[in-house]
Amino acid sequence: MTEKAGHLSGGFRPVRLVNMSVTTVLFETLWDEYIFWSLVVGAVAFGWLYHHSFWFLSKSGEVGSTENVDDLQVGVFPRHNDNIKLEVAWTILPFILIIYLTYISWAPLDAMWTSPVDGNHGGECEEGESSNNRILEGSKGIIQSDCYHIIEITAQQWFWSFDCLDLASEICDTDIESMEVYGSVPELFLKRGETYLANMTSLDVTHAPWFQHLGTKEDTVPGQNTQLWLPIPLEMSSDESMILCAEYCGDAHSVMAGKLSIHD
Numbered sequence: 001m002t003e004k005a006g007h008l009s010g011g012f013r014p015v016r017l018v019n020m021s022v023t024t025v026l027f028e029t030l031w032d033e034y035i036f037w038s039l040v041v042g043a044v045a046f047g048w049l050y051h052h053s054f055w056f057l058s059k060s061g062e063v064g065s066t067e068n069v070d071d072l073q074v075g076v077f078p079r080h081n082d083n084i085k086l087e088v089a090w091t092i093l094p095f096i097l098i099i100y101l102t103y104i105s106w107a108p109l110d111a112m113w114t115s116p117v118d119g120n121h122g123g124e125c126e127e128g129e130s131s132n133n134r135i136l137e138g139s140k141g142i143i144q145s146d147c148y149h150i151i152e153i154t155a156q157q158w159f160w161s162f163d164c165l166d167l168a169s170e171i172c173d174t175d176i177e178s179m180e181v182y183g184s185v186p187e188l189f190l191k192r193g194e195t196y197l198a199n200m201t202s203l204d205v206t207h208a209p210w211f212q213h214l215g216t217k218e219d220t221v222p223g224q225n226t227q228l229w230l231p232i233p234l235e236m237s238s239d240e241s242m243i244l245c246a247e248y249c250g251d252a253h254s255v256m257a258g259k260l261s262i263h264d
């Protein structure tokens, strides 16, 4: 148990606990794009809603407000109010937007599920070799590496086990950290500029480590081996972030946490 400055009093800084931000370029860019379109769609939908709510409101004391102005009949669809152009527009436009958002999400998915053989991260590093990772020029944050380091993550109710295997402690290390609310949690130390491939499994039920600031998560499944890329870019600004479980796994699911510490 190490006692690093700043961790002694108050444990993990509370602000971190609610900080959901992703600090890797790839997912940050995608996040901004999704927020932008959410605001545009929200403004149109709620603008329309409020406009019509007030525009079609009967004035107080207005004569005729109880008349059937829309000529509605019980059990009959009001086809005389149809507007085919409007209906086509509100079907086609969101459809185009969804296609576009799906398209821009492909690059991060592709990067997240790149192959361990001749993919974005080359092959396994030799002893002493560095991943030397960098953002692919012209991309929105896709990371390329010379090679990667293999680590292991084992999940069980309700904690994580990180194993650096035979990696040098400068590349990968583990510890136990005391974290406010969560109690004792395992800590994983990784290095900026290095890329890791986690071989994962679960001893009981399905779990999923969610590396908050990396923006990635992947299921761990009992009896199966799954993999998760953990490229730590040089551009990553945060030194500490949380690892949570993203698959509901029983009573203590919400406190099944870990801590990721990044060093240079």
Ligand SMILES: [Cu+2]
Pocket: 155, 158, 206, 207, 208, 245, 246, 247, 248, 249, 253, 256
């Ligand atoms: Cu879990």
